[in-house]
Every structure is written in structure tokens, then in C-alpha cells.
Amino acid sequence: MSIVDKGKQAVQGIAQAVMKKAVELAPGSLLPGGRPDPLIRQRHGHIGKPVSRVDGPLKVRGAAPFAAEIALEGMVYAALANSTIAKGRIVAIDTGRAEAAPGVVLVMTHRNAPRLNPPPRFLSGAKAAAGDDSPVMQDDRVRWNGEPVALVLAQTQEQADHARSLIRVTYQEEPAATTVAEAGETEVGTFMGEPLRATVGDAEAAFAAAPHKVDAVYRTPGHNHNALELHAATLVWRGDELFLHDATQAVAHTAWSLAQIFGLEEAQVHVTSPYVGGGFGGKGLWQHQILAAAAARLAGRPVRIALSREGVYRIVGGRSPTEQRVALGADADGRLTAIIHRGVTPKTRHSPMPEPFILPTQSAYAAEAIALEVRTCHLDMVANTFMRAPGEAVGTVALECAMDELAEQLGLDPVELRIRNEPDKDPISGRPFSSRNIVAAYRAGAERFGWDRRNPVPRSRREGEWLVGMGCATATYPYHRMPGGAARITLDAGNHARIDVAAHEMGMGTATAQAQIAADRLGLPLEAVTVRYGDSSLPGVILAGGSQQTASVGLSVMMAHQELVGELLKLAGNDSPLAGLRADEVESANSGLRKLDEPERFESYASILGRAGRKELVVEGSAPPPLETMHWSMHSHGAMFCEARVNAVTAETRVSRFLGSFDCGRIVNPKTAASQFRGGIIMGLGLALMEETQLDGRKGRIMNRNLSDYHLPVHLDVPEIDVMWTDIPDPHAPMGARGIGEIGITGTGAAVANAVYNATGRRVREFPITLDKLL
Numbered sequence: 001m002s003i004v005d006k007g008k009q010a011v012q013g014i015a016q017a018v019m020k021k022a023v024e025l026a027p028g029s030l031l032p033g034g035r036p037d038p039l040i041r042q043r044h045g046h047i048g049k050p051v052s053r054v055d056g057p058l059k060v061r062g063a064a065p066f067a068a069e070i071a072l073e074g075m076v077y078a079a080l081a082n083s084t085i086a087k088g089r090i091v092a093i094d095t096g097r098a099e100a101a102p103g104v105v106l107v108m109t110h111r112n113a114p115r116l117n118p119p120p121r122f123l124s125g126a127k128a129a130a131g132d133d134s135p136v137m138q139d140d141r142v143r144w145n146g147e148p149v150a151l152v153l154a155q156t157q158e159q160a161d162h163a164r165s166l167i168r169v170t171y172q173e174e175p176a177a178t179t180v181a182e183a184g185e186t187e188v189g190t191f192m193g194e195p196l197r198a199t200v201g202d203a204e205a206a207f208a209a210a211p212h213k214v215d216a217v218y219r220t221p222g223h224n225h226n227a228l229e230l231h232a233a234t235l236v237w238r239g240d241e242l243f244l245h246d247a248t249q250a251v252a253h254t255a256w257s258l259a260q261i262f263g264l265e266e267a268q269v270h271v272t273s274p275y276v277g278g279g280f281g282g283k284g285l286w287q288h289q290i291l292a293a294a295a296a297r298l299a300g301r302p303v304r305i306a307l308s309r310e311g312v313y314r315i316v317g318g319r320s321p322t323e324q325r326v327a328l329g330a331d332a333d334g335r336l337t338a339i340i341h342r343g344v345t346p347k348t349r350h351s352p353m354p355e356p357f358i359l360p361t362q363s364a365y366a367a368e369a370i371a372l373e374v375r376t377c378h379l380d381m382v383a384n385t386f387m388r389a390p391g392e393a394v395g396t397v398a399l400e401c402a403m404d405e406l407a408e409q410l411g412l413d414p415v416e417l418r419i420r421n422e423p424d425k426d427p428i429s430g431r432p433f434s435s436r437n438i439v440a441a442y443r444a445g446a447e448r449f450g451w452d453r454r455n456p457v458p459r460s461r462r463e464g465e466w467l468v469g470m471g472c473a474t475a476t477y478p479y480h481r482m483p484g485g486a487a488r489i490t491l492d493a494g495n496h497a498r499i500d501v502a503a504h505e506m507g508m509g510t511a512t513a514q515a516q517i518a519a520d521r522l523g524l525p526l527e528a529v530t531v532r533y534g535d536s537s538l539p540g541v542i543l544a545g546g547s548q549q550t551a552s553v554g555l556s557v558m559m560a561h562q563e564l565v566g567e568l569l570k571l572a573g574n575d576s577p578l579a580g581l582r583a584d585e586v587e588s589a590n591s592g593l594r595k596l597d598e599p600e601r602f603e604s605y606a607s608i609l610g611r612a613g614r615k616e617l618v619v620e621g622s623a624p625p626p627l628e629t630m631h632w633s634m635h636s637h638g639a640m641f642c643e644a645r646v647n648a649v650t651a652e653t654r655v656s657r658f659l660g661s662f663d664c665g666r667i668v669n670p671k672t673a674a675s676q677f678r679g680g681i682i683m684g685l686g687l688a689l690m691e692e693t694q695l696d697g698r699k700g701r702i703m704n705r706n707l708s709d710y711h712l713p714v715h716l717d718v719p720e721i722d723v724m725w726t727d728i729p730d731p732h733a734p735m736g737a738r739g740i741g742e743i744g745i746t747g748t749g750a751a752v753a754n755a756v757y758n759a760t761g762r763r764v765r766e767f768p769i770t771l772d773k774l775l
């Protein structure tokens with residue numbers, strides 16, 4: 001055996017040992033035949049209650065500090081100058097006038113920037129955070145229109161902005177590819193290291209033979225990130241340690257990645273992010289934090305960098321345009337015989353993935369033959385990145401509009417067509433579903449929405465100037481639980497518990513939901529639990545992304561609780577009513593432990609700690625790898641219903657009613673969950689009707705500068721949105737709960753488009769559905 005083979009064998013041996021250990025320690029719910037998480041059946045605890053946000057009062061009073069509100073002694077303000085060409089070289093930069101401008105402390109360009117390692121590209125390692133791995137101001141190359149070419153530090157933001165405007169850059173332009181047509185060659189895209197391609201049977205042959213067919217191309221435009229809170233960081237170096245207050249979805253990833261970039265130990269970088277005003281996939285590590293840290297080092301001053309709206313559009317990745325062909329073949333009964341979903345979407349050489357729009361189609365419908373593929377090409381543009389249900393948001397637009405077209409051709413109700421094609425196992429992987437009640441969600445949603453009042457004949461309902469129609473579509477988003485979950489519990493002798501976890505509060509209610517979960521897990525009143533988060537020094541490598549934070553943190557707390565029970569039993573000793581009991585014979589309740597089948601054998605935490613002379617007990621637990629997704633196909637589901645009104649004179653579209661009926665497992669907090677669902681649906685309305693990144697193909701420049709140019713739904717665009725859910729616990733998800741963060745945006749675009757078709761008889765396959773396309 002060669003050395004290489006021996007090495008491989010050793011690695012495999014370690015991997016198997018790690019996996020064996022993980023399986024031994026894992027809660028049964030993650031494995032076939034195992035016992036579900038006891039909390040999924042709990043009906044009288046805190047889970048399932050509409051608890052108001054624990055951070056609500058602070059936010060209402062303006063007392064919750066965001067990254068751009070932290071003030072540091074001696075702080076200076078940063079402004080970035082962006083390139084105005086898509087590709088080429090910087091021949092000269094005249095910084096003289098900027099340097100001489102009032103208040104200027106430093107002008108940094110590639111000529112004086114410190115040497116930095118390339119940013120670790122997201123998904124390239126367990127803690128890699130960067131949305132783009134281009135060198136950061138290290139050379140004279142320009143890779144996209146908008147790439148930072150200089151950074152100014154000044155005493156005030158206004159001075160920095162002014163000085164930035166005085167910088168003159170001379171470029172030597174090179175031919176750039178800024179549109180798919182210019183790029184030429186395409187290749188199969190990859191996502192998380194896997195090719196974005198799946199095949200079952202011969203889909204083209206099955207499609208050719210099908211008696212009923214739909215074959216259409218759908219186009220979605222680019223989208224930009226538009227969190228309410230703009231990207232910002234306030235930071236300071238103390239010796240060789242960097243302290244960064246960031247707006248991020250990934251504190252631990254960011255700390256590790258910055259350490260790599262600056263050649264430091266991980267422990268030398270401290271990232272805090274207690275409040276984030278929306279992330280949506282865009283609040284990762286981009287050039288602004290890196291450049292601000294580099295400049296702070298050069299200047300020896302604390303720095304605040306806060307991007308403008310245009311600044312975000314130009315350096316933070318967005319969602320690339322897609323062109324998707326969906327071809328569906330069906331028999332006379334409406335059973336799908338072929339599903340083809342392929343298309344093209346661009347990416348850059350430096351970003352982690354192309355928009356993975358085939359993802360929702362993988363587990364959607366039973367069909368004998370399926371062919372899915374995302375092709376991509378490399379453009380000279382800002383990165384494609386994760387954005388609000390990446391893949392599913394725009395993938396469901398194409399798939400679910402095509403299903404509507406097929407239903408019409410077959411003369412079948414669109415709800416019925418979907419129910420008829422429900423798969424009994426995952427059509428691609430063959431795995432059983434952990435829990436799938438989408439039919440129940442459709443039936444309940446259709447009844448509440450009044451779907452039976454829909455006239456299937458387009459343009460058949462008119463109220464004055466308004467043509468009124470109804471449409472539906474399926475929503476879907478996968479259950480994720482990324483490796484790296486960990487949490488610490490500090491239980492004190494006053495029966496109070498603090499949960500420490502490197503999680504994030506971006507407005508979705510993390511601390512609230514986790515306090516509810518921990519209170520039930522530990523058998524404590526809600527007021528007795530506090531959750532500390534948003535700090536890279538806390539346990540866990542937890543991404544607030546992929547709609548997975550609740551599962552990831554919840555399972556980490558479950559594992560920490562197992563440790564806690566073991567430690568408490570050790571401390572209890574022989575004088576306790578719990579003497580001699582094993583961990584699996586007791587449960588937490590009433591601020592203490594009791595024997596499962598003999599509840600009068602009970603001792604409170606305070607009593608156990610008091611007798612042992614302990615003020616507090618600190619334990620930590622780590623979540624096992626996501627074993628559950630190796631055994632089951634796990635997805636959140638939803639049925640979306642839209643009523644749209646299109647003005648017969650002006651062609652403007654108004655969504656008048658919307659209902660989302662969800663099947664996402666147990667709902668931990670109906671109040672914050674409803675808000676998550678509604679927020680997602682509002683983003684879906686934007687995708688359907690207004691959002692569009694405007695690119696000038698000649699220069700590759702994004703032309704939108706602000707929310708006047710880039711339209712998002714405002715209050716008047718949003719009807720009352722009704723949401724409901726099955727609340728059927730998933731036996732294989734922690735707490736029985738699958739993700740809810742992103743599913744609302746999926747299916748919504750198609751539900752709107754299908755309603756517009758029903759109202760007008762016009763099939764718009766090019767998004768957004770602006771009035772010019774309906775006139």
C-alpha cells in the first residue's frame with residue numbers, strides 16, 4: 001500500500017470513528033427507529049405560545065445598538081471609491097487632492113494597503129465567510145464595475161465622502177463579459193461541491209412521447225440585497241487583536257476568516273453582532289470589513305464603515321438573472337411523465353455558486369423521468385451570492401408557472417394537478433420524506449381562501465376597471481442543519497439559566513424562540529432563561545442562513561441539556577431523592593429533575609446546587625452532524641394563494657389578497673413565525689412585480705442607486721396577508737420544527753403570475769410583471 005493510500009485509509013478511519021461517535025451521541029430522532037424529541041409533543045410549555053420578542057422593548061426605544069451605532073474613542077469614518085470599469089488595470093490613481101482635503105486621515109489604495117491573504121470563500125471551509133475571494137486591494141487589477149479601488153478615512157463621514165469624490169483613477173480597460181450572451185461557453189454549475197444536475201430516466205424521450213406538454217422559458221432579472229440596515233462595521237485594533245462590531249449572519253465564520261486574511265490566530269479576532277437589521281444571505285464577509293480593518297491598522301485609529309445603498313449594490317453580491325426552461329409532459333389524467341428544468345445563470349470566478357434554481361424541482365413532483373441542470377458562465381460582475389431563498393425563490397417561479405400552464409391545458413384545477421402528482425418518496429434521492437403534509441396545507445388553504453370561487457376561464461371576472469384573478473403555487477424550502485452547532489448552559493443556584501450561543505438576531509426572533517425552547521428543555525419559567533448570542537467568543541459555528549438557525553441552536557441546547565442532567569445527577573449524590581438514577585431515567589420539570597415514571601422523586605436545581613456548595617454549573621454541548629438529512633428528504637412546504645387585480649386601462653397590478661398555508665413542522669412561536677412568513681411573502685411580491693437590478697451592459701455597471709431606482713413593495717403594495725400552518729411536528733427535526741425563514745418567498749412569485757394570468761389571460765414569463773408587459 002502506498003503512502004497516499006495509507007493516508008487515505010487513515011483519514012477514512014478517522015471519518016468513520018467520528019461518524020460512529022456522532023451516531024452514538026445523537027438523539028434518537030435523527031436516526032431511523034429512534035424516539036422523537038420529547039419536546040415535539042409538549043403542549044403546555046412555552047413552545048407554541050405567541051411570546052412577544054424579548055428584544056422588542058429595546059428596539060422600540062432605540063436602545064438596541066446596531067453595528068453603525070457603536071461609538072469608539074477616536075473613531076474615524078471610511079468611504080470607498082469604486083471602479084467604474086468592469087475589467088482592466090489601474091494605470092494611475094491621483095489621491096493628492098483627497099489627501100489634502102479637510103479632515104482626511106488616510107487614503108489607502110493598492111499601493112499602500114497592507115499585504116492580505118485572499119478572503120476564504122464561503123463554503124470552501126467550515127468557517128469560511130467571504131462572498132468573494134478576489135484579492136482585496138492587493139494589485140492594480142479591476143475585476144468588476146464597483147470593485148473598491150481606494151478607501152478614505154476622515155474625521156467625519158461627510159469629509160470622507162467628499163475626499164473620495166476627489167480621487168481620480170486612470171484605467172486601461174480590457175474587453176469584459178457582462179452579459180450571458182457575451183460569455184459564450186457555459187458549464188455545469190456546482191452548489192456545495194455537488195454538480196447542479198440530476199437525472200432520472202430519459203426525460204427528453206418521455207417528454208417527446210407525452211400526450212400533454214408545456215415547454216416554456218421563464219426569465220428572472222438580477223436582484224440586489226436590500227436589508228433595512230445597510231452593511232456596516234465599527235472596529236478597532238488593540239495591539240494585534242481586532243475587535244469588530246459587525247452586521248453579520250456569521251460571527252464565528254467572520255472571526256476565523258478575518259484571522260486568515262490578516263495572518264492571525266482565530267482568538268485574536270473578536271466579532272460581535274448583537275442586532276442585525278436583516279441579513280437575507282447578504283450579511284457575510286465582503287470587502288468593506290476587510291478594507292476598514294486594514295485601514296484602521298495603517299492609521300492606528302478605530303474605524304466605522306457604513307455603506308450607502310449604492311455602496312451595497314456595488315460590492316455586496318446579489319442574485320444573478322436566470323433563464324429557465326421548464327418542460328412538463330403529462331398523461332391524460334394529469335400525471336407527470338417528464339419534468340425538464342434547465343437553464344443558464346451567470347456567476348463570477350470568485351464567488352461560491354451560481355443561482356441554484358433547480359433545487360425546488362428535485363423533490364417537488366412524482367414523475368417517471370426528470371432532467372435538471374443549471375449551466376453557468378463567468379462574467380466580470382459583482383458576485384452572485386445567497387439571497388432570500390437562493391434557488392427556490394426564482395426556481396419555483398418557473399416550475400410553478402409551468403404547472404399552472406399544464407393545469408389549464410389539461411382542464412384540471414391547479415390545486416388538483418399538484419395533489420395528483422404528490423410523490424410518496426423523494427423523486428431524486430429515493431429517500432422517504434421525514435414529514436410532508438402539503439396536501440393538507442393545500443386543502444386547508446384553499447378552503448380558507450375561497451379557492452372554489454375561482455373561475456378557471458381567464459378574464460372572466462371584472463369589477464369596474466379591474467380584472468380580477470386567482471392563482472396558486474407550491475412553496476418549498478429544504479430543511480438544513482449545518483455542522484458546528486454548540487451551546488453552553490450556565491445554571492445558577494437561583495434556578496436561572498443562561499444560554500450562550502454564537503447565534504444571530506436579525507429580526508426574526510432568535511432569542512425569543514430559543515428562550516422558549518430552552519425553558520421547556522430545562523423545565524424553567526420563561527423569565528428564568530436568558531439567551532446571549534451575537535458574539536464570536538460564544539460556543540458554536542452557527543450560520544443564520546439556510547433557515548436553519550432554530551434547528552441548529554435548538555439541538556445544541558438539547559445536547560448541552562443532556563450534559564447538564566448528567567452533571568446534576570453526579571452533584572446530587574446519595575442524599576438526593578434522585579440518588580442512583582441514570583440520565584435516561586429522569587426529565588427536567590418544575591425547575592428541577594424528576595424521575596420519569598415516579599415524578600415525586602424530584603429535586604430542584606437550586607437544591608442540588610446548594611447541597612453541593614455550587615453557585616453555578618456550566619456545561620457545553622455540541623450538536624452531532626446532520627444525520628437526519630442522510631436518512632430523510634426534509635423540506636418545509638407551503639401552498640400559496642393569490643388574488644390579483646389588473647387595471648384594464650393602465651395595466652397596473654394590485655395584489656388584493658394573499659394566503660400562505662404552511663407545513664413546516666412544529667411552529668415554535670406563532671407570533672414571530674407569522675412575521676417570518678409574511679416577510680417572505682412580501683419579498684415574493686417584490687420579486688413578482690417590481691424588483692430588478694438594472695445593468696448597463698456596456699460598462700457592466702449596476703445603474704440602480706437607491707430605493708427610488710430599485711423598487712420594493714411598500715405598505716400600499718402589500719395587502720393583508722393571511723398565514724396558517726398545519727403545525728404537524730416533524731419526528732426527525734429538533735423540537736419537531738423545520739425552517740420557516742425563507743419559505744415565504746418561494747412560490748409567491750408564481751402565485752402572483754398565475755393570478756395575473758387568470759385575471760387577464762396574459763402569461764408573463766419575464767419577471768418582474770411590470771405594466772408594460774400587460775398592456
Ligand code: MOS
Binds near residue numbers: 279281282388545547
Ligand atoms: Mo439565507 S439566503 O440562507 O441567509
